[in-house]
Amino acid sequence: MHLHKYEKIWLTFGFAALIIFLSVVGVSAFHQGHTPAGGLQKVDPDNLESTPPFDNPGVHEKKDGSYEVAVVAEAFGYTPGKIQVPAGEKVTFKVTSKDVTHSFSIVDTNVNMMVVPGQVNEKTHVFRDPGKYLIVCNEYCGSGHHFMSMEIEVVDQ
Amino acid sequence: MTAVSIPNPERKLALTNLGIAYTAFIVGTLCGLLQVFIRNDALQLPAWLDYYQILTAHGVLLALIFTTFFIFGFFQSGMSRTLGAFGPKVVFWNWVGLIITATGTVMATVMIVSGEASVLYTFYAPMMANGFFYVGLALFVVGTWVQSFALAGHYLVWRKENKGEKSPLFAYMTVATIILWIIACLGVVAAVLFQFIPWAFGWKESINVELSRSLFWYFGHPLVYFWLLPAYIGWYVIVPKIIGGKVFSDSLARLSFILFILFSIPVGFHHQLTEPGIASFWKFLQTILTFMVIVPSLMTAFSMFAVFETRGRELGGKGLFGWFRKLPWKDVRFTSIFIAMLFFIPGGAGGIINASFQMNEVIHNTLWVVGHFHITVGTPVAMTFFGITFWLIPFLTKRVFTKALQRLALIQIITWSIGMVLMSTAQHVLGLFGAPRRTAYTGYQHEDALAWFEGIISNHVTMAVGGSILFLSASLLIFIVVQLAWFAPMAESATQETFPIAESDARETPGILENWKVWIGVALVLIAVAYTIPVADMIQHAPPGSGGFRTW
Ligand code: HEM
Ligand SMILES: [Cu+2]
Ligand SMILES: [Cu+2]
Numbered sequence: 279m280h281l282h283k284y285e286k287i288w289l290t291f292g293f294a295a296l297i298i299f300l301s302v303v304g305v306s307a308f309h310q311g312h313t314p315a316g317g318l319q320k321v322d323p324d325n326l327e328s329t330p331p332f333d334n335p336g337v338h339e340k341k342d343g344s345y346e347v348a349v350v351a352e353a354f355g356y357t358p359g360k361i362q363v364p365a366g367e368k369v370t371f372k373v374t375s376k377d378v379t380h381s382f383s384i385v386d387t388n389v390n391m392m393v394v395p396g397q398v399n400e401k402t403h404v405f406r407d408p409g410k411y412l413i414v415c416n417e418y419c420g421s422g423h424h425f426m427s428m429e430i431e432v433v434d435q
Numbered sequence: 436m437t438a439v440s441i442p443n444p445e446r447k448l449a450l451t452n453l454g455i456a457y458t459a460f461i462v463g464t465l466c467g468l469l470q471v472f473i474r475n476d477a478l479q480l481p482a483w484l485d486y487y488q489i490l491t492a493h494g495v496l497l498a499l500i501f502t503t504f505f506i507f508g509f510f511q512s513g514m515s516r517t518l519g520a521f522g523p524k525v526v527f528w529n530w531v532g533l534i535i536t537a538t539g540t541v542m543a544t545v546m547i548v549s550g551e552a553s554v555l556y557t558f559y560a561p562m563m564a565n566g567f568f569y570v571g572l573a574l575f576v577v578g579t580w581v582q583s584f585a586l587a588g589h590y591l592v593w594r595k596e597n598k599g600e601k602s603p604l605f606a607y608m609t610v611a612t613i614i615l616w617i618i619a620c621l622g623v624v625a626a627v628l629f630q631f632i633p634w635a636f637g638w639k640e641s642i643n644v645e646l647s648r649s650l651f652w653y654f655g656h657p658l659v660y661f662w663l664l665p666a667y668i669g670w671y672v673i674v675p676k677i678i679g680g681k682v683f684s685d686s687l688a689r690l691s692f693i694l695f696i697l698f699s700i701p702v703g704f705h706h707q708l709t710e711p712g713i714a715s716f717w718k719f720l721q722t723i724l725t726f727m728v729i730v731p732s733l734m735t736a737f738s739m740f741a742v743f744e745t746r747g748r749e750l751g752g753k754g755l756f757g758w759f760r761k762l763p764w765k766d767v768r769f770t771s772i773f774i775a776m777l778f779f780i781p782g783g784a785g786g787i788i789n790a791s792f793q794m795n796e797v798i799h800n801t802l803w804v805v806g807h808f809h810i811t812v813g814t815p816v817a818m819t820f821f822g823i824t825f826w827l828i829p830f831l832t833k834r835v836f837t838k839a840l841q842r843l844a845l846i847q848i849i850t851w852s853i854g855m856v857l858m859s860t861a862q863h864v865l866g867l868f869g870a871p872r873r874t875a876y877t878g879y880q881h882e883d884a885l886a887w888f889e890g891i892i893s894n895h896v897t898m899a900v901g902g903s904i905l906f907l908s909a910s911l912l913i914f915i916v917v918q919l920a921w922f923a924p925m926a927e928s929a930t931q932e933t934f935p936i937a938e939s940d941a942r943e944t945p946g947i948l949e950n951w952k953v954w955i956g957v958a959l960v961l962i963a964v965a966y967t968i969p970v971a972d973m974i975q976h977a978p979p980g981s982g983g984f985r986t987w
Contacts, residue, residue: 280684280943285737292733296726303792307719312793316718317711320978353986378562378984379644381709381800385869385883390796392710395561395644396978399711412881416800416871418555420562420986421485424874429881 315391317400321374326350331372337363344368351393351415352376354422361430363405370402381417384430392417405432441934444526445515446831448533450920452508453828455537456501457916463496464909471858471902475895476876486875487553487987494556495547498662498812499575500540505820506665507533507582510609512827513668514586516934517603518593525592528585536578542571553987555873557655558631560647563983566635573627576620583613601941601949604688605672611692612664614951615657618700618958622653634983641980645712646973652703653966660699662812664692666819669772670739673823676935677769678762680746683738686944691731691738693954698727700958701965708795717969718792724965725790732783739776767844768935771822774852779815782807785863800873803866806859814855818848821912828916829932834923836932840915847915850908858901864893 281289306312326332331348335357338346345367350357352375363369373382373393380393384403391399393415405411415426440446466489472478473486480486511529515521521529545567546552552564558572590610593602601607626647633639671688675681682688704713704721747758763769785807788794798804825844829836836844868887870877877884888895926932947953 280686282684282741285687285734285741288733288737289730292729296729299787299791300723300726303722303794304719307715307792313715314708314718314793314796315711316709316713316715318714318976319711320976322979323981324979353984377981378986379559379648381871383800383869383871388793388796390709390799392707392799394648394710394712395981397645397711399709410881412869412879412883414869414871414879414884416873418487418559418873420984421487421553422986423487424871424876427879427881 315389315399315401317372317398319398319400320396321398323374323376323395326374326376332374337361344370346370346372349373349382350376351380351382351426353378353380353420354415354426356382356413356426356428359428361428363430363432364435365405365408365432366435368402368404370400372398372400374398378419379417380415380419380426383414383416385412385414387411390416408432408434440830440833440931441512441515442520445511445521448526448529449508449512450828450831451533452504452511453824453831454920455540456504456508457913459496459500459504459540461909461913463493463501464906466490466493466496468902468906471899473875474877475899476878477895477899483550485550485553485987487555487873488547488550490873491547491553491555492544495543498556498808502662502812502816502820503536503575503579506612506661507536507579509665509668509820509823509827510586510612511582512831512934513605513936514589514609517605517936518589521589522592525585525589528588529582532578532581532583532585534578535574535581539571539574539576539578542574543568544571546571550987557651559651560631560634560642560644561981561984562987563635563985566632569627569631569635573624573632576624576627580617580620583617586610587613601944601946603936604682604685604939604941605668605936607689607949608664608668608672608692610951611696612661612668614955615664615696615699616661618696618955618962619654619657619661622650622703623655626650626654641982643973643977644981645710646970646977648707648710649703649713649966649970649973652706653700654703655706656703657699659808659812660695662816664695666775666816667692667695667735669819669823670735670776672937672939673935674739674769674772675742675746675937677766678743678746680742680749680937682937682939683741683745685939685941686948687734687738688939689944689948691734693948694731694734695728696954697958697961698724698731701961702728704965704969705790705795708792709799712973713969714972717965721965722790722792724961726787729787765845767841767848768822768826770845771825771848772819774848775815775818775822778810778818778852778855782811782815786811798866800871801866802862802870802872805872806862806866809855809859809862813859814851818851821848821851824912824916825919826932826935828919829923829926830934832920832923833926833931834919835926835930836919837923840918840923843911843915847908847911850904850911854901854904854906854908856901858898858905861892861894861898861901864890868893 375393375395383390552568554564634642702725747761750761752758752761
């Protein structure tokens with residue numbers, strides 16, 4: 279198969295760009311730990327009341343000084359209805375759903391998690407700036423989808 | 436002398452497909468118009484109609500029905516044009532397929548209109564629509580398979596009669612697209628037949644949600660290539676002829692289609708990057724495979740501009756860019772597709788951003804994504820289809836695409852471009868701010884949310900103006916289609932539209948490129964590598980399943 283000289287240059291450039299992109303993404307993901315939200319823990323969506331940590335939704339300080347926030351989503355809101363966490367600390371969100379698929383997405387941050395029934399999604403985030411952040415559900419979940427939101431307050435320690 | 440076209444049975448088949456496509460198109464775009472006004476609270480819907488019902492109709496009618504029916508009409512005409520008249524069996528099975536596809540379409544549409552299926556075109560479990568919605572979807576897919584097999588049969592007959600010859604490029608690319616479509620649909624058919632239907636009719640109590648999502652996206656990404664490849668046929672095979680040139684390289688054109696088959700299927704996880712239930716390793720592996728489509732995409736871009744430059748220079752264009760001005764800009768059959776290609780540049784770049792693993796968190800499910808697919812399927816694909824329509828319908832109806840209609844067509848193309856630039860730019864910007872997609876209203880009572888709409892571009896007005904111009908343009912297109920179908924003057928042999936097929940020199944093309952068994956084999960191996968372990972894991976370590984919910 280004949281390749282024109284310019285096409286060779288063009289495709290070499292393409293391959294090089296590809297390798298650079300993928301290396302940047304890969305190093306950032308697996309070396310610096312910037313993987314997107316995820317998790318392999320399973321739960322029974324009909325039995326969250328007796329499944330830790332969702333039997334006690336809310337903010338919990340852990341032994342190492344970091345925080346864990348357990349959140350249950352259901353049409354069309356979240357439990358707990360209000361969250362307060364400190365700025366500058368590691369906060370790990372653990373979210374699951376009681377009914378349909380939702381999302382837990384904090385505006386102005388990279389916390390953008392799908393909330394799938396039966397699965398626990400996890401994401402760790404450090405809030406730099408105190409203030410009130412908006413959380414929205416950005417996965418269609420029914421007639422009240424556009425009302426599904428809440429606030430998270432980040433306070434100075 | 437009277438005008439020639441392809442034989443009557445194929446003309447009728449193709450025109451029926453195109454008729455259904457454009458009916459879906461006008462209703463779908465009307466839904467789009469309503470959406471932009473409901474979102475900013477400028478329009479109150481009556482109680483029996485709901486935003487999400489309209490949005491479901493918009494997605495299904497435009498992304499599934501318009502595209503699919505158009506594609507089959509185009510394939511049927513082109514296969515008859517390049518391989519010769521269909522035999523009676525090929526005609527018969529094409530009709531059977533068309534009728535099944537149309538029955539499925541009607542069934543799903545009735546369910547959406549009656550409010551039984553406001554689950555959007557992605558129908559994520561455990562939202563549960565009326566069981567007949569899923570039956571409609573299944574029929575739709577099966578009908579397209581029947582049409583696909585009928586076309587493949589026509590191709591096989593040709594191969595048998597022309598042993599040792601390479602098939603015409605149009606037929607080759609059609610077969611490649613059909614192979615992609617059949618492999619892709621296996622996922623959605625499995626989900627609908629074995630998960631959704633038994634569950635929605637109450638034969639099974641629960642559904643494995645994560646598995647259903649993964650099967651959907653196994654289908655959902657190649658679906659976009661099922662839209663794109665027919666547009667690429669227009670770019671590779673038809674545009675060169677329209678401007679008076681030749682296919683740049685037959686073997687590279689065929690190779691790029693093979694690469695699209697290989698790298699568009701084992702990549703569905705890039706739509707599921709922010710969800711649980713799939714280990715990071717598999718998400719990343721599929722990200723790598725996703726990026727491979729950059730190679731055939733760059734090959735396509737190169738070929739296109741090589742054809743343009745070569746032709747422009749033949750026409751006397753001098754200097755670095757002089758050839759550019761020599762191109763036939765007044766010919767709307769060319770201009771439409773050229774603009775479509777331009778839209779694909781930011782569209783493709785946006786796609787790379789979306790697929791970039793952790794970067795996906797910035798935009799996932801925001802309005803950015805809506806902006807993205809309106810400048811990929813909504814313009815590059817749709818506008819290429821418009822450009823094809825302008826000659827395909829008069830070719831089939833033996834009417835004249837008159838000067839007056841050509842002028843209208845130019846206006847249609849230009850208004851669509853302007854409307855789309857306004858609407859999609861607003862959506863991209865709003866998405867970066869964090870505004871969610873698929874929302875009936877965006878009045879979150881929070882200062883961040885209120886600030887979203889304060890920009891000049893992200894203003895509510897921009898999107899509404901863009902949407903209105905777009906709908907105007909869609910109406911104009913329908914006017915042109917109706918004229919070309921029923922009212923334009925009948926053609927003489929001198930004024931008749933032709934079906935442009937560019938010359939493509941296949942003498943040097945390696946035969947292996949047409950050895951489909953090899954490529955299907957490689958595709959299946961890649962799919963097995965990318966999916967076997969994570970899907971087996973979803974089944975073995977499934978959480979208790981979900982019952983059905985009706986939250987609309
Ligand atoms: C008059 C022209 C059009 C207008 C005004 C329009 C408007 C819109 C708007 C505002 C949305 C977002 C709604 C939301 O997320 O809340 C949307 C979604 C969408 N549009 Fe369009 N659109 C048009 C044409 C098209 C075309 C030609 C296609 C494809 C061929 C298309 C495919 C889609 C799809 C697939 C969705 C997503 C539906 C979903 O989220 O389930 N649109 N459109
Ligand atoms: Cu929601
Ligand atoms: Cu995709």
